[in-house]
Amino acid sequence: MTSLITEAVVARLDLVGATARHQDLYTGAGADFYDRLVGPDRAEIREVLALARTAPGPVLDLAAGSGRLTVPLVRSGHRVTAVDLSADMLAHLRRALPDRAAVDCIVADMRDLALEGRYGLVVLGATSITLLDQAGRSRLYAGVRRQLAAGGVFALSVAGGASADSLTVATAREIAVPGATDDETYLFAQQIEDEGAVRVVNWVRLADIAPRAEVPVLTSRLHVLSPEILAGELTAAGFAAPRISPVRTAAGTDILLLTTSLADSAGGGR
Numbered sequence: 001m002t003s004l005i006t007e008a009v010v011a012r013l014d015l016v017g018a019t020a021r022h023q024d025l026y027t028g029a030g031a032d033f034y035d036r037l038v039g040p041d042r043a044e045i046r047e048v049l050a051l052a053r054t055a056p057g058p059v060l061d062l063a064a065g066s067g068r069l070t071v072p073l074v075r076s077g078h079r080v081t082a083v084d085l086s087a088d089m090l091a092h093l094r095r096a097l098p099d100r101a102a103v104d105c106i107v108a109d110m111r112d113l114a115l116e117g118r119y120g121l122v123v124l125g126a127t128s129i130t131l132l133d134q135a136g137r138s139r140l141y142a143g144v145r146r147q148l149a150a151g152g153v154f155a156l157s158v159a160g161g162a163s164a165d166s167l168t169v170a171t172a173r174e175i176a177v178p179g180a181t182d183d184e185t186y187l188f189a190q191q192i193e194d195e196g197a198v199r200v201v202n203w204v205r206l207a208d209i210a211p212r213a214e215v216p217v218l219t220s221r222l223h224v225l226s227p228e229i230l231a232g233e234l235t236a237a238g239f240a241a242p243r244i245s246p247v248r249t250a251a252g253t254d255i256l257l258l259t260t261s262l263a264d265s266a267g268g269g270r
């Protein structure tokens with residue numbers, strides 16, 4: 001695997017003789033940062049709640065994170081199982097839940113689903129499918145097939161339009177992220193690798209960049225996937241050709257929601 005620290009971040013730290021300390025985006029301080037970065041984002045919630053309303057059974061929220069989708073589902077009266085690889089992200093989720101909420105939080109790898117229940121809706125939001133390589137996605141699809149109830153729906157999101165285009169271009173820019181009291185400024189850097197198939201992303205708090213300091217760099221490695229690639233993989237894995245619909249977002253970003261069912265269940269994709 002290539003380095004998780006982008007050249008843009010290395011160059012920025014070199015200017016003051018600082019070095020990078022890699023920190024996974026979804027553990028420890030990374031989990032706090034992610035929650036601040038995307039916690040207020042309402043994208044996909046409306047669409048997922050609409051799917052849950054007609055789902056023939058409970059909801060399985062994969063890569064549930066700090067509960068951006070789980071919490072509204074629970075508040076709308078749905079029984080939810082939230083799966084995430086990061087105990088730190090699920091700790092955020094638990095804190096956000098209402099008292100006596102009907103939620104099972106399970107620390108597990110979504111590539112190795114072996115849950116007892118069957119679910120009327122399996123959801124993988126926030127374009128989290130891009131966290132997995134092809135072999136991982138194949139294992140995920142097989143697991144979702146096992147977990148879906150008869151007539152159940154699998155919904156997953158991916159970037160589309162201009163948002164998708166922006167994922168294929170290297171960038172380094174400053175962004176404001178809500179802090180405990182005020183916004184904090186971070187350097188966001190994206191590096192494209194494997195001939196455009198992979199992007200490495202970094203966030204560095206500017207206030208942490210000091211001469212000769214060891215600076216925490218939040219990192220993630222993501223795969224660049226189109227709705228067409230995912231539709232092909234889903235049908236090859238035994239799902240119906242997915243319905244692809246736009247998600248309304250306040251920020252104007254282009255997100256597409258793919259919804260499908262087992263190819264051999266009545267109705268196919270919806």
Ligand SMILES: C[S@@+](CC[C@H](N)C(=O)[O-])C[C@H]1O[C@@H](n2cnc3c(N)ncnc32)[C@H](O)[C@@H]1O
Pocket residue numbers: 026038062063064065066067068069083084085086089108109110111125126127128131
């Ligand atoms: C982009 S966040 C999405 C969180 C949430 N669903 C949302 O809408 O904000 C991705 C999440 O996937 C989790 N994750 C990464 N790899 C995973 C895996 N193999 N299995 C389960 N969860 C994983 C991370 O810990 C993180 O919480």
